[in-house]
Amino acid sequence: MKKVIQMALFLAIVAGLSGAALSFVYNLTDPIIQEAAIASEKENLVQLYSNGEEFKVVETNFGDYPTLQGVYEVIKGGSVKAHVYKGSVTGYGGASSPIVFLVALEDGKYSGYTVLEASAETSGIGTRIKDAEFKDNIVGTDIGGSVDTLSGATVSSKAVVNSIKEAAKHYQENFK
Amino acid sequence: MGLFSLFIGLCLVNNVVLSKFYAVCPLLGVSKKPKNALNMGYAVTFVIVLASAITYLLYHFVLVPLDIKYLDLITFILVIASLVQFVEMFLKKTSPEIYKAMGVYLPLITTNCAVLGVALDNISSGYNFVESMVAAVAVSVGFTIVIYLYATIRERLEISNVPESYKGIPIALITAGIMACAIAGIAGLV
């Protein structure tokens, strides 16, 4: 009987030490990892929120949302102010150079939108998704509401609108 | 991605053993007779599917809510080790003849890279439960196919005249390399 108690005690110590060591190293390295993960995205996110917000990576792999690349939390004064989705869709320019954009979702509405890459779109038509005209269609509409595409640039704007719909679906599932 | 193309992708195209090098040690060490290889395949299939299910559930219902995601590795390896022990005990109690066939290989599976590899891949590629189950079955079917074919080739190797210095493990590795070339041939399938 004594052997069993001795064994149980030894195991408790091993488990405790192992758990403590792991959480200690985690607390030590997690901020650095978060910092590195967000660093590459920071200069993009600053285009949408530029008065000193913090950003945090929430998720970067989406099993059943093919066009979503990442979702980031915008933290202002310690609380999460908004979520930003990064989408990458195949526009008119083909899959080799996709359209990459950011869309911000804040208290029930799309509050921000910017295009990071749209190099292969035909200038004057496809590139109109970068102009204020398309942005006004998006900013202000409710999350999940219908966003109308640009007449004359339906291919590119349709792809972006569908990806925004996916982002809204993911948002309603995870953060609502 | 459709479940079927996921299955074919993991089972044949980027086969776990030949393209990601999971479980090369059992491939070289154990597969002498095709019948043994098949038994090993069944044992690994049984453990991989169970392990993937349990590790997926534990990760998403214990590690994520408690925000201790960094315990994923130790959870997976301990779950796999205890699963192997439970399966061996279960087989010992209920069906001796299955144990006689498969039981020999069970302790080997604890240090089998494929089981842990699949569990970690399911998490890192963001699959949901159904997809990770399909992935687990695909991986284990792929493993069984490769190890069975490999055993039949090695049987013939024993009686063929191999250069002196290539006898044993070197020729086994070259055979595996040629099989990997064959599998790479169907890369465009998915």
Place this chain on the structure above:
Amino acid sequence: MKKLDIFKKGLFVENPIFVLLLGLCSALAITTSLTNAIGMGMAVICVLIMSNLIISLLRKVIPHEIRIPVYIIIIATLVKCVQMLMNAYTQELYTSLGVFIPLIVVNCIILGRAESFASQNTIIDSLLDALGMGIGYTIAVVVISFFRELIGTGGLSLFNPFDGSQVIFQFELFGDYAISLLTQPAGAFITLGCILAFIQFWNNRKSKKVGGQ
């Protein structure tokens, strides 16, 4: 056993990959480039030294019956710590090695050395053995990746693992005569097969010469 023998044994006589054939999963997978090989070698050395140290420290305390599970717990904890540290400080290396860092846990070398050596010898001997085995593993992995990268891509390149941008050396020998098969998985099997065949050839020749006189 003399201290130096323990260390030397791990390098060539009992090289974990070429002689004991342990840890082939990781050896084959990450030897596509020299940087990966050295990075992985360093990770394995760290884990091996720490695990041999801790296990030889606790060897009298661990109950005999459950020593293998305790070793697995210790090694899993160490590997996860090394993985987190690598993720934080050597980001490029971490992404290029990918899932094979956690797979060090099931790498038979570490558990093998813990069970057959560290659990019966003093701390200094275990450390020497860990160092010998770790460097032996690194030499083997570097040799494999040397051949695979040189013949596979026609050139050799080594980046500083701590920040990926700094190139230590990079040169291109025969760019368009490279056999790109060697960088693919199939090439890994064939390269290792040929290296092991050469070692077997070398041993046979040596024993025949001794036998011949």
Place this chain on the structure above:
Amino acid sequence: MNFYAILWVGVLVAVMIASYLLNKRTPLPEGCEEVVCEGCADIACSHNAAHQKEE
């Protein structure tokens, strides 16, 4: 957060050790001779030669 970590590792260790001990205690079904395979040097495999020496 650390408390959950240590608790969870404790639960895991307990389950694993329990399974390990229970498995060691369940007797081999009759007719299953003890198989010693030297095919691989995998120490964790209970059929490894190293285990035979002690038992």
